[in-house]
Amino acid sequence: MFTGMSAFPLTPLNESKIDEHAYLKIITRLVDAKVDSICVQGSTGSYAYLTLKERAHLLRLAVEEANGIPVMTSIGALRTRDVLIAAENAQKMGASALLLAPVSYQKLTLDEVFSLYETVAGEISVPLCIYESPGTTHFDFSPSLLLNLARLPNVASIKLLGGYPESENYLNRITNLKNALPTHVSLGISGDVFAAPSLSAGCQIWYSVIGGLFPRVAMKIAHLAITGKGDEAAQQSAKLAPLWALFRQYGSLRVVASAAAMLGLAENGCLPLPLKTLHGDVCKEISDVIESVQLS
Template sequence: MALFSGLSAFPITPMTSGGEVIAPDLQRLVRRIEAGGADSVGLLGSTGTYMFLSRDERRRAVAAAVEVAVSIPIIVGVGAMRTDEAQALAHDAATEGAAGLLLAPVSYTPLTEEEVFRHFLAVASATDLPLCIYSNPGTTNFTFSPDLVARLTAIPSIAAIKLPLPANGSIASDLAAFRAAAPDLSIGYSGDWGCKEALLAGADCWYSVAGGLFPEQAAALTTAAMKNDRETAGHCDDVFADLWKLFREQGSLRLMYAAANLMGLTQAQPPKPLQPLEETLQARLARVLPNS
C-alpha cells in the first residue's frame, strides 16, 4: 500500500512535565499501532503535541519510533513557526529514518497563499522525502484552497494532503473539488467521526486520532470502508459512536491522554498549560472506550 493511504494512526507523545519524551511509553504505543494493523504511524501531529516539544526532543521521538517500527512507515510532523526551523526538523526526521513528512503552515501572523507556497517549497527542498500537506485551519488559521493545492503539486515531493472535514457542504463534494484540482495527489481526512463517510466517498487515507490507541478497530473500519462495504463499515463505526460524541464535544487531545492513562499505556499528562481531563469526563470516557 502507498505511504499516504489506508489508516494512518496518530499517537500522543508521552513526555515528562519538563518536556522530555518518555521513549519507552512512545515505543509501546508505536508497537501497539503496528500490531493493530495500521498502515502508518502519524508521529508528532497535533495529537502528538509537536509544538510543545523542542527540536532535540522531536528528533528523539522520531528515533524512538523508528527503532521499534518493524514493518510500518513513520510519517513525521515538521511544522514550525519559521521556515528554517521546519527545514531543520525535516532534515532531522529524514536522518532518523522517517518515511514521509507532514507539514502544517504554523504561524502567529496569518499567512498569505504566496507565503505558504514559498514555505512548502523551501521545506520540501530540505530532504527527498515525500511530503503531505497538513491542512488544519483550526490551529493554523490558514485554509488551503483547491487552487493553492494544485499549485503546490508542482513541487515534486508533495504527494498528499490531510484535510479537515468540511465546515460546509458534503465530504463527497469537498473531495471532488480537491480531486479535480490535484488528481494525482493522495487525499485523506481527519476528524474521526466523519472519516467513514470520507473513505466511502473515495478518500485515500484516514488520518486517525482514535487509531493511535485503538488501531485494530480503526483498521477494521478502514478496510471495510475502502472496500465500499457499507454495512460492515457502519458496524465498525458504531463501535466508536460514543467516543465520537465526546470528541465533538470536548476535542480529542485531552481525551486521548486520559484514555491512555486509563488503559495503563502511560501516566504522562498533557503538556502545560493544558490540563488533564476533569474527573467527571474521565468517568464518562471510561464507559465509552472501545474494547481494547
C-alpha cells in the same frame, strides 16, 4: 504508504521529561496491530510543544520500534528555517514521509504559505504530506492553493479535515479535489468522525487519532470503507458515537490522553501544560467509551 490507516500516537510527557517508556508502549501496540503507517509527533503527538532535538530523538526511537512499518512525522514550526531543520533531522532519523501544516502566530497569507511549501518541497528527498488543520493553524487552504501545492515536487498526499469548511458539503469538496488532483497525490482524511464517509467518497487514507490508541478498530473501519463496504464501515463508526461526542466537546487530544492514562498506557496529566487531561465526571464517560471500543 499513503493508503489505509495511519495511526497518530500520543507523546506522553510531563513538565520535566518525556515518558519514553509509555511512548514506546503505545507504538508497540500499533506495530502489533499491523497498522498501515504511523505518524509520530503529529498534532496528537504534541509536536508543536517539543524542541527540534526532542522530535528528532523520538522519531528515531519510533523508527527503530516500527519493525518496517513506514513512519511519518510532522516537520511543522513557526519559522521556515526551523521547518527545514526539522525536515533534515527527520530524513536523517529514517522518516518515510514528512507532514507539514502552515503553523502560524501571525496569520499567514496564501503567498507566504505557497512559498513555505515550495521552499521545503525543493529541499527534501522523501514524500511530503500537506496538512490542513484550521483549528490549530487558523489557515484556510483555498482549492486552487491545494492544487498548486499538489504540483510541487515530492508532494504525495493531502491530509484534509473532514466536515470543513462548514459552509459547504465536505464530501463534495473531497469529490471535486479527487477529480482535480494528479493521480500520484493521495487524498487523506482527518477528523475521525468523518473518516468512514470520506473514505467511501474517495479518500485513500485515514490520518487517525483513535488509530493511535485503538489501532484495531481504526484498521477495521478504514479497510471496510476502502474495500467498498461503506455501510459496514459507517455502522462500525456509528458505534463510536459517544467517543466522537467527547472529541467534539473536549478536543480529541485531551480525550485520548485521558483514555491512555485510564488504560495504564501513560501517566495522568501526560500533556504539556497549560493543556490538561480530563478529570471528574467525564472520566466515567471515557471509561464507558473505552469498554465499548474494546468490545467492537
